[in-house]
Structure formats: C-alpha cells, structure tokens
Amino acid sequence: MSRIYDEEWLGQRLRILRPAPQGWVRAAQELPSARRSLDEIVARAEADLEFRTALIADLENALAQAGYEPDLRGVDELRKRLESR
Amino acid sequence: MLEALTDAELVQRCRAGDSEAWNTLVERFSRYVYAICVKGFRLREEDAEDVFQDVFTRVYTHLDKLRDDAAVRPWIAQLTRRLCLDSIARSSKEQPAPEQDFEESSDDFAEIEDAFAVREAVTTLGEACQEILDRFFAQDQSYRTISAELDLPAGTIASRIARCLRKLREELEGRSEPSRESRE
Numbered sequence: 309m310s311r312i313y314d315e316e317w318l319g320q321r322l323r324i325l326r327p328a329p330q331g332w333v334r335a336a337q338e339l340p341s342a343r344r345s346l347d348e349i350v351a352r353a354e355a356d357l358e359f360r361t362a363l364i365a366d367l368e369n370a371l372a373q374a375g376y377e378p379d380l381r382g383v384d385e386l387r388k389r390l391e392s393r
Numbered sequence: 394m395l396e397a398l399t400d401a402e403l404v405q406r407c408r409a410g411d412s413e414a415w416n417t418l419v420e421r422f423s424r425y426v427y428a429i430c431v432k433g434f435r436l437r438e439e440d441a442e443d444v445f446q447d448v449f450t451r452v453y454t455h456l457d458k459l460r461d462d463a464a465v466r467p468w469i470a471q472l473t474r475r476l477c478l479d480s481i482a483r484s485s486k487e488q489p490a491p492e493q494d495f496e497e498s499s500d501d502f503a504e505i506e507d508a509f510a511v512r513e514a515v516t517t518l519g520e521a522c523q524e525i526l527d528r529f530f531a532q533d534q535s536y537r538t539i540s541a542e543l544d545l546p547a548g549t550i551a552s553r554i555a556r557c558l559r560k561l562r563e564e565l566e567g568r569s570e571p572s573r574e575s576r577e
Binding site for chain 1: 410412415416419420423424425426427428432442445446449450453454504505507508509511512515526527530531532555558561562565566569
C-alpha cells in the first residue's frame with residue numbers, strides 16, 4: 309500500500325525531530341576530548357602517588373588544583389575509575 | 394563535506410579518531426535520540442539529558458564493537474530505548490507510575506522512524522528548503538522570524554514552504570516507487 313504524503317502528514321513528521329538542547333549536543337561532541345582528559349588524569353594518578361592520594365581525599369579540589377575542569381559527569385566517571393583500580 | 398558521508402563512512406572516520414566526524418555523527422543522530430527520549434518514552438527533561446549523554450558516551454566507547462557500520466542508526470535506537478527503559482525503571486522505583494503510559498507510545502516510535510526518513514529526504518532538497526522547513530516545523534519559528542533571519546520578504550515565506558513541501562513529497566514518492574514495484 310502506497311502512502312499519501314500530504315502536507316499535514318509531512319508537517320507532523322517534520323515537527324518530530326526537534327533540535328536537542330544545544331548544551332547537550334555540545335557536551336556529546338566534546339566527549340572525545342573529555343575522555344582524553346580523564347585518561348590523562350588516571351594515568352597521572354597511577355604514576356604519581358601524591359596526586360592519587362589528593363584525588364582520593366578530595367577529588368574536585370585536587371582536580372581544580374591541578375588545572376582540570378571536568379564536568380559533573382566526568383567527575384563521577386573519574387571517581388568510578390579511581391575506585392576500580 | 395562530512396554531512397554527505399554515509400552512516401558507515403562516518404562511523405569508520407569516527408573509529409579512526411576523526412573528531413570532526415564525531416561532531417557530525419552527534420549532529421546527525423542528536424534529534425533522533427532526543428525524540429526517542431521525549432516523544433517515545435516521555436522522559437522528563439533531566440532524565441532525557443542523562444540518557445542522551447549516556448547514549449553518546451556508549452556509542453563513542455563501543456564503536457569498535459559495532460559489527461555492521463551501516464547499522465549504526467538501529468544500534469543507536471536500540472541503545473537509547475534500553476537506556477530509557479532503565480531510566481524509567483529507576484524512576485518508578487522512586488515514584489511508581491502506571492505502565493500504560495509507555496505501552497501507549499508505540500505508535501510514536503513508528504512516527505519517529507518516519508520522521509527520520511523524511512528528514513533524510515529533506516537533505517536532498519537543497520539548503521534553502523532544508524533551512525526554511527526546519528525553522529518553520531522543527532523550530533516553530535514564525536513567518537516574521539524566518540523572514541528576518543533569512544532576509545526574505547515576509548509575503549513569500551508561505552509559498553516557499555509550500556513549494557519545498559511539494560518537492561519533498563515528490564522526493565518521497567520517488568523513493569517509494571521502487572519498493573512498490575518490487576512487491577508486484
């Protein structure tokens with residue numbers, strides 16, 4: 309059965325795929341660099357006992373002191389990765 | 394132009410570490426993932442955001458495991474649905490809700506799939522039609538706003554939209570011809 313693509317049908321479908329909030333899209337696009345940054349922090353924590361201790365004691369503060377600025381999601385993931393090692 | 398790449402080509406470039414390709418992949422599927430979350434599953438905005446980020450994080454980290462690069466869209470759809478269901482399960486533990494709400498939305502998934510096919514067809518119409526149709530339908534912009542932002546006479550907006558819809562219909566009808574013939 310062939311479909312009738314009238315204006316109403318088309319208009320309704322065109323309204324469905326609305327833009328996701330820009331901030332969400334940007335955060336998803338920045339994933340590769342965010343992950344690189346997390347990998348770097350984990351590698352440094354493994355090589356530097358003092359840094360690792362500081363991270364475990366106060367993660368957010370230690371990151372800020374070291375010049376890293378991961379978002380909340382990044383901090384959560386980092387916490388999980390540090391705990392699993 | 395990365396926008397012109399097929400899904401499979403885009404996935405291959407992402408896997409090779411091309412950050413522009415990743416940006417394009419997110420751009421290509423962001424509305425789709427968003428629609429599944431908010432229209433298909435009617436997630437609250439904050440839950441939808443968590444699922445949205447989780448989907449793209451998993452896509453990024455598991456891209457190597459995708460067996461068929463051309464099947465990235467169904468894979469993303471499946472992943473999004475699963476994470477939406479997880480989110481609903483978590484929420485319903487905190488605040489039980491009637492199951493009926495989710496079953497009723499099954500037509501919405503078919504509409505989202507149609508919408509994606511329509512959007513793909515729109516990309517063949519040229520930039521002017523893409524822009525005006527998107528602004529009017531997906532972004533709810535008024536004729537006046539479209540006229541001002543695209544620097545077009547206000548009186549021509551409705552006729553341009555109608556012309557673009559006609560072209561879109563022709564494009565979609567052209568696409569459905571072969572499948573009709575193949576069934577006969």
